[in-house]
Amino acid sequence: MSATPARRSLSAVTLLALLVLSGCATGPAHARRISAHQPTPSASSFAPSAPPSPSPSATPTPAPGSLDWYLSQVPTFPDAPPPQPVPLPPTTGSAPFWHRLPTDQKVAFITIDDGGLARPSDVADFVWRARIPVTMFLNSPAAEEHPEYFRQIQVAGGVVENHTINHTSLAGRSYDYQKREICGAADRLEALFGKRATLFRPPFGEHDSTTLKAAHDCGAKAVVHWTETVHEGKVRYQTPEKVVRPGDVLLMHFRPALMDDLLAALKAIHRAGLTPALLEDYVL
Numbered sequence: 001m002s003a004t005p006a007r008r009s010l011s012a013v014t015l016l017a018l019l020v021l022s023g024c025a026t027g028p029a030h031a032r033r034i035s036a037h038q039p040t041p042s043a044s045s046f047a048p049s050a051p052p053s054p055s056p057s058a059t060p061t062p063a064p065g066s067l068d069w070y071l072s073q074v075p076t077f078p079d080a081p082p083p084q085p086v087p088l089p090p091t092t093g094s095a096p097f098w099h100r101l102p103t104d105q106k107v108a109f110i111t112i113d114d115g116g117l118a119r120p121s122d123v124a125d126f127v128w129r130a131r132i133p134v135t136m137f138l139n140s141p142a143a144e145e146h147p148e149y150f151r152q153i154q155v156a157g158g159v160v161e162n163h164t165i166n167h168t169s170l171a172g173r174s175y176d177y178q179k180r181e182i183c184g185a186a187d188r189l190e191a192l193f194g195k196r197a198t199l200f201r202p203p204f205g206e207h208d209s210t211t212l213k214a215a216h217d218c219g220a221k222a223v224v225h226w227t228e229t230v231h232e233g234k235v236r237y238q239t240p241e242k243v244v245r246p247g248d249v250l251l252m253h254f255r256p257a258l259m260d261d262l263l264a265a266l267k268a269i270h271r272a273g274l275t276p277a278l279l280e281d282y283v284l
Contacts, residue, residue, distance in 0.1 A: 067122045070259055074130045075270035081105050083281040094212040099225040101247040107277035108248045108269045111135045115142030118256045124152035133278035137163035137201040140188035147192050159280050162186050162197035171206040178210055183218040199224050222283050226251035233260035235268045244272040
């Protein structure tokens with residue numbers, strides 16, 4: 001017996017509803033909070049891939065050096081504690097200078113400098129899929145030459161901060177020169193990435209009291225040094241204990257071995273019983 005027109009109409013409506021629900025259920029398998037100042041993934045050509053779904057069957061061992069291999073080497077961290085922002089000193093017209101953040105929370109911070117030498121292609125996807133909080137201290141000419149690369153990392157959760165225009169030593173230079181280098185880079189980076197830098201790192205770490213005043217006058221809340229460096233997959237400690245401590249800042253650069261450096265930093269932080277956290281969550 002053929003269906004009545006009313007039943008056919010009801011069946012069509014039911015099928016359409018199921019298709020809509022099915023479409024809603026096929027969203028991305030991986031989600032990450034992106035702070036409001038960052039561009040949304042739709043505003044960039046970067047399409048971060050989702051972590052692979054668990055499979056009951058055995059999966060092949062990823063090839064060494066592949067993105068999947070790096071992801072397989074990332075240690076499992078406990079959740080980072082709710083950030084407790086560090087208190088800024090009373091306003092004196094100069095930005096504070098920190099080798100490490102004055103916090104006792106079990107966190108450490110990953111920072112990447114420069115941007116002009118090398119830009120490994122898998123970094124944005126690695127940062128996204130491994131959920132690595134990173135702060136990028138960029139020279140503005142490198143950022144202007146390769147903006148889409150750094151925007152991809154920004155969309156993946158990274159934050160852009162200030163590392164001057166010309167990457168020259170500031171110590172001993174006039175206030176006007178230092179202000180041009182710091183404010184000029186801050187202006188350019190804000191135009192490129194939609195956020196004014198609130199942290200500053202002087203090239204080579206070289207600075208004087210004029211640097212701290214100029215940084216403050218250009219909008220920096222703090223001038224950030226480092227406590228460990230990472231190069232070609234090796235962590236170099238600045239203290240005899242040779243362990244990452246709470247509040248430590250790890251420095252690496254946009255160089256060919258950046259993927260190895262990120263992995264080495266993660267492993268060192270994990271060995272110390274700490275969790276990587278975002279620098280900007282602690283300096284508000």
